[in-house]
Amino acid sequence: MQDSAISFVICDKKTEKALLHAIALSDDKDKPIRDAIRELGEGWVAEEALAIAVYCALIAKNFSDGVIYTVNHSGDSDSTGAICGNILGALHGYGALPKSWLESLELRDFLEHLTRILHNAATKKAKLYAGLSDV
Numbered sequence: 001m002q003d004s005a006i007s008f009v010i011c012d013k014k015t016e017k018a019l020l021h022a023i024a025l026s027d028d029k030d031k032p033i034r035d036a037i038r039e040l041g042e043g044w045v046a047e048e049a050l051a052i053a054v055y056c057a058l059i060a061k062n063f064s065d066g067v068i069y070t071v072n073h074s075g076d077s078d079s080t081g082a083i084c085g086n087i088l089g090a091l092h093g094y095g096a097l098p099k100s101w102l103e104s105l106e107l108r109d110f111l112e113h114l115t116r117i118l119h120n121a122a123t124k125k126a127k128l129y130a131g132l133s134d135v
Helices: 002-009 013-027 033-040 046-059 063-071 077-092 099-103 108-130
Strands: none
Touching: 013 033, 013 046, 033 046, 033 063, 046 063, 046 077, 063 077
C-alpha cells in the first residue's frame, strides 16, 4: 500500500525511489542511523534531502529526536532538518516542540502570531474546498 501511495503522489522516479529506500531503511532496526542516512545521500539534491528527512521522521520517538538525527550528518543538514521539522510539526503539532527550544527562540512572539494567521487561513481554505464554508 505504501508503494502505491507514493507512486500516486510522486511523479519523479528519483524521488519515488529515494522515498521507498527511506521507508525500507526505517524498518531495518539493526542498521545504525548514521549508516542509513549515509546510504540515503548527503541531502544536496531534493530527493536525498526529502528521503533523509522522511527516514528520520519515521524512526523518531519524538520531535527533538527526529530533528537531532537529521541535522547531525555532514551533508546539507540545515535543509534536511528544516524538512524533517516541518514533517514532525505537521504530524505532532506545536505541543511536541521541546519547551527549552521554544524558550530561546528568537522572535518567538512574532512567529507564534504568524503561525496562528497561517493556520486560520489554511483551515478556512480547507473548509472552503470541502464545501463546509461559503466564506
